[in-house]
Amino acid sequence: MADSIYIELSMDHRRCDELFSAAENQVHRGDWIDAEKSLRDFLDATLRHFEVEETFLFPAFEARTGQAMGPTRIMHLEHQQMRVLFKDLGQDIERRDRGHYLGSSETLLTLLQQHNLKEEQVLYPLSDRALAGEVPELLQRMRAGGPPRP
Amino acid sequence: MATAALSLEQAPPISVPLRFFLTAPLFGITAALVLLALGTGAWTTRWSAGALAVTHLMTLGFLAMVMIGALMQMLPVVAGAPVARVRAVSRVVHVLLSLGTLALAGGFLSGKVPVLRLALVLLALAFIVFIGAAAGSLVRARAAAVTVRGMRYSVTALAVTVCMGLLLGSGLAWHWPLAVPELTALHLFWGLLGWVGLLVIGVGFQVVPMFQTTPPYPRIMTSHLTRLIFVTLLLWSPAKWFAGHSLLVHDSAATLASLLGLGYALFAAATLALQRRRRREMPDITVRFWRIGMASLLAGAVLGWAGLWESKAASTSLEFTWGILAIFGFGVSVINGMLYKIVPFLVWVHLQANPGGRGKLPNMKEIVPDRRAGIQFWLHLSALLLLAGAAWMPRLLAYPAAVALGSSNLFLWANLTGAYRLYARILASGISR
Incomplete structure (x- = not known):
């Protein structure tokens, strides 16, 4: 199969989705110790995904299309909104506040999924088209040079 | 681009x-x-x-x-x-x-x-x-997006529905002689199985896996179902129009209509099967509304098949039940369920973007509490059952059904305006700060 930003990053979304649900299910069951670990795994994977996009994909897209104020700006803004919710989830786990965690995770899930929807429906296909020739090399840099884990 | x-x-x-x-x-x-x-x-x-x-x-x-x-x-x-x-x-x-x-x-x-x-x-x-x-x-x-295709078919079907509706209405308002039963059949099929149904399927392919955390729909279904339904509606329409002319045309119309039922039954069955495999263990109000919607769709398809092949005209009760299942059981349930995702999220997201939104903001479940949505869910389900019952026993159930329908909508309105009032309050407090 040809290299594609769409396939690569959509698959990463699905991987993050799995980790998100694991953490939420454990909180739902009151399984706090496991939940702490699952949330950490989810946050690691997701923050890494954000950084890969913000370090490699967005600048390449902006450089090629000349749209620094376009779709990438919104995607960046939503990353920031999610980072705030990540903090809430961490606090809720520390406080063992099940009700608040489930409310925050519902909000995060919705924000995350509509964000993924926009990326998968609009931004990734546009990027594959706009960056055409550069895609294989860009993907390689994304895989190899992903920033170190936080 | x-x-x-x-x-x-x-x-x-x-x-x-x-x-x-x-x-x-x-x-x-x-x-x-x-x-x-x-x-x-x-x-x-x-x-x-x-x-x-x-x-x-x-x-x-x-x-x-x-x-x-x-x-x-x-x-x-x-x-x-x-x-x-x-x-x-x-x-x-x-x-x-x-x-x-x-x-x-x-x-x-x-x-x-x-x-x-x-x-x-x-x-x-x-x-x-x-x-x-x-x-x-x-x-x-x-063009590539599955959902966009569903939306295009759906809006086209809306245009057909509106034309038929205007024609029927003009017949009443200006006393034109029209083939009312045939036109009505076209009007309601294009409306319910075109405009409403195709939008739900097209959007559902996208939002059910993402927001209800299920596996994806089978590829063969997402690539073909909306187109097949749309084409079947196109073929069915002239057959229905000329059904009186010969037995062969009549039977073709009936066959095409059963195929439409099959298409929707497949979507409903697939959705219910996927929902059983959802990743989240936490109960989800939208999923519950969609289950009623899909069950109604299946029941409607079965009733439709039963009614189609009966030689005599379908009974009034059967016709009412079909309409209630399609409009209220399917359409209203699915939409009501979606509102509980869309409205709290819109309130949350717009609070984020406003100056009043700084500081600790309510999350979605604080914007519309689960308990309140849950009460409305039961009112909605009672309304559906009572309406379907009233189709068969109007003397016993006409009033209870009306009361249940009213209470469910009143409660929905209270839940949605509650979310909006919270939004307005936080915004106002932010501005005065």
Whole structure:
């Protein structure tokens, strides 16, 4: 199969989705110790995904299309909104506040999924088209040079 | 490409979708009041003034009202193609659709021709503006997306539905001789199995796996189902129109109609199967509403098959039950469930973007508490069962059904306006700070 930003990053979304649900299910069951670990795994994977996009994909897209104020700006803004919710989830786990965690995770899930929807429906296909020739090399840099884990 | 790329920024202001969402339950309440006023009188035949008024209060005032608001919101997000002049379009369409629907119901109930004529003009204008705006956006949208295809078929089906509806209405208002039974069949199939059904399927392919955390729909289904249903509707229409001419044409129409039922039954079965495999263990109110919707779709398909192949005309009770399953059991359930995701999220996201939104903000479950949505869920389910029951036992159940329908919509309205009031309060406190 040809290299594609769409396939690569959509698959990463699905991987993050799995980790998100694991953490939420454990909180739902009151399984706090496991939940702490699952949330950490989810946050690691997701923050890494954000950084890969913000370090490699967005600048390449902006450089090629000349749209620094376009779709990438919104995607960046939503990353920031999610980072705030990540903090809430961490606090809720520390406080063992099940009700608040489930409310925050519902909000995060919705924000995350509509964000993924926009990326998968609009931004990734546009990027594959706009960056055409550069895609294989860009993907390689994304895989190899992903920033170190936080 | 440039327009599509820019579009992610142009999510419309919160007033655009909310005006439609907050109005819809008011039409549900109006329908309940009409049912209360008429008692068993509404249930004599599906052609009665009361039945026609209530049907259109629900299909235009509730279903189309929310679907139009949701499309205004979703077109930029899912299709990457915002609606041009979205504020003005939504304001105009909202007013015309609201007044037109009230006038239509009033025209049916009063039998006054001028009221009916006014309704037809208002509704024609509402749909010309909306379909024009939506088509402009859908033409520019990326063709590849499964959901965009569903939306295109759906809006095309809406155009057919509206034309048939206007024709039927003009027949009443200007006393034209029309083939009313055939036109009505076309009007309601294009409306329910085209406009409503194809939008639910097209959007469902996308949102069920993502927001209800299920595995994806089978590829073969997402690539072909909406097109097959649309083409079947196209083939069925002339067959139905000429069904009286020969037995062969009549049977072709019946076969095509059963295929439509099969298409929807497959979608419902797939959705229910996927929901059983959802990743989240936490109960989800939207999933529960969708389960009722899909069960109604399956029941409707079975009833449809049973009714189709009966030689004599389907009984009044059977016809009522089919309509209730399709409009209320399927359409209203699915839409009601979606509102509990869309409205709290819109409130949350718009609070984020406002100066009053700094500091600790309520999350979605604080914006619409689960308990309150849960109560409305049970009211909705009771309304569905009582309405279906009233189709068979109007004397016993006509009033309880009307009361349940009214309470469910009142509660929905309270839940949605509660979310909006919270939004307005936080915004005001932020500005005064």
